[in-house]
Amino acid sequence: MKFSWKAYVRSDAFSSFMSSLMAIIVGLFIGFLVLLVSNPSQAVRGFGAILFGGLTDMKNLGQVFYFATPIIMTGLSFGFANKTGLFNIGAAGQFIVGAYAAVYVGVKWTSLPGHAHWMVALMAALLAGALWGLVPGILKAYFNVNEVIACIMMNYIGMYTVNYMVVKTVFDSLRNQSLRVAATAVIPKAGLDKLFITGNSPSSVNAGIFIAILAGIVIYVVLDKTRFGYELKACGYNRDAARYAGINEKRSIVLSMAIAGALAGLGGALLYLAGAGKSIEVVDVLAIEGFNGIPVALLGLSHPLGILLSGIFVAYLTVGGFNMQLYNFVPQVIEIIIAVIIYFSAFALLLKGFIQAYLKKKDRPLEEAKALAADAGSTEKGGGVE
């Protein structure tokens, strides 16, 4: 099949992409305005730091991938559920129970040999996250409970459970956080620390980014190339129609939520086993990575490969935000920008409508001309016969 640029421009995917792009531009513009209002003399330099901070040196570039890893996972979690018609706002809970399971294995199961240790820890996180997603899934499928509310409740239940369990099992009372995991439980660097290094300080990036990319590809294949994925998506489009077509829609809902939970749980493991000195703090605050997955997924249009890109984009902005502090700006500007981007991506449907209407309008004279040409052609032909 030949790739047609024109057909692509008129396709649904293109207008979706354009609406995301517009949301990003509006978000960045408002971020620039915020900088301009708070400190006009430094605004341009500060904004430059946001835009190009991730590229200033190899270490920063590595940090982009390091920050991207967990939010790609929670983004995949949200996006996957979204494709199957569910709103998984419970990634924060799934993320933290996954993190706890991984840290528990990482601290306690030191008898596991070498590479088996971190892999088992990742599996534990996967299962814990799946369990946390399973609950709202079952409640939705069999008890008709709105998954948004069930997920919000599970977030808090997860946070308090983890706080309790950390103190009971793997507590570092001096720092009020979990103990450090054993060296064998840390995800290998896979040479990335040699590549992304500035002077003597390497970036925290590790093989976790490969695992996240792999997860994205697996989800893409499952959703787009398997019967199972097709059934899940069918339930997302129309539950009743799916049931009519013989799909077990209750089972699909439960499995979707469990898979979404597993993805977020794995994200928790990837962050806390990264070997960057991060431990689970015993505080009553929900894991922010869980919520940051939502804009990532929305920007990526819930498409697994789109989410990989948007996760890297959001992480790029985050690193830019750190750089912007050089000019005495507060890094929360980045969160404001992302919030504005989400807000405008909520308009995606309407924007898409506008873009398509505009393209149609542009096409009209062209079509008329074609029709005229066709008419002329037929009369000419007719004339020829005469």
Place this chain on the structure above:
Amino acid sequence: MNTIYFLVQQTMFFSIPLLIVALGGMFSERSGVVNIALEGIMIVGAFSGILFINTFQAALPGQPILLLAILVAALSGMLISLTHAYASVNMKANQVISGTAINMFAPAFAIYVARMLRTVQQIPFMNQFRIASVPVLGQIPVVGDLFFTNTYLTTYLGFIILVLSWFVLYNTRFGLRLRSCGEHPQAADSVGINVYQIRYAGVLISGALAGIGGLVFVIPTSTNFNATVSGYGFLALAVLIFGQWKPSRILVAAFFFGLMKTIAAAYSGIPFLATLGVPNDVYKMIPYLTTLVVLAFTSKTSQAPRAAGVPYDKGSR
């Protein structure tokens, strides 16, 4: 007896903001707009209210400045909720996404502005709003100790809002219209009700109440505002659902949740509970766990407004 007085007084501090915010959520959802932005709106309300108190506290006496701050919180809550109304009503956007955006925006905004204005993100205030004993009423035995000592104006404000909400929802023309827009907007439209206008009103009322609720939450429980309301907006959402979108039941739910929060915060001071040895985190979890269990049993016959979350499109049938 002193323990009971203490418990009741403390429960008020936790229940009243939940009550106010959940009633706010009720107005929005019964008009047909899901509002998960309550948390963010609370933060905005608390932030602007506390910033106002912080700025003018030296110039004005205690109670009047509190009343003015409540007004400021209500207005700022309405302002931010306007963006939610615009997205959900005019743009027919996904209401959960727009709410999520506000929840993300609010703490970032509060921290950013605080740090730009004051270089630190905490905004302190002097607590000169506590009423040790209400004149006359505080002297009544038992009742006076329970409800009229160690209290705040905001407690009574909460009850006033409850009565007003009940009255407006069930006994006014506006209330009837609001409920009809949440149940069947097409039918409401067909008899000449402006669905868009009513939904705007519902969201704005919820913004005002959530803004007030944020301030009411911070004042008795802290001496500075640190860009968070500790998940109370989400808890208020649970209260709203637990209360089945009805003012009287919301009252019961708010006090149940408030009591649980009080126990979690103060159980070591209560002799009976301290000896039980139940960990603190379990008490903290109970409100959320009960909500899940209750939802599991009641959702089949849920009385959620039927059109909540569905953008109203005149053109569609």
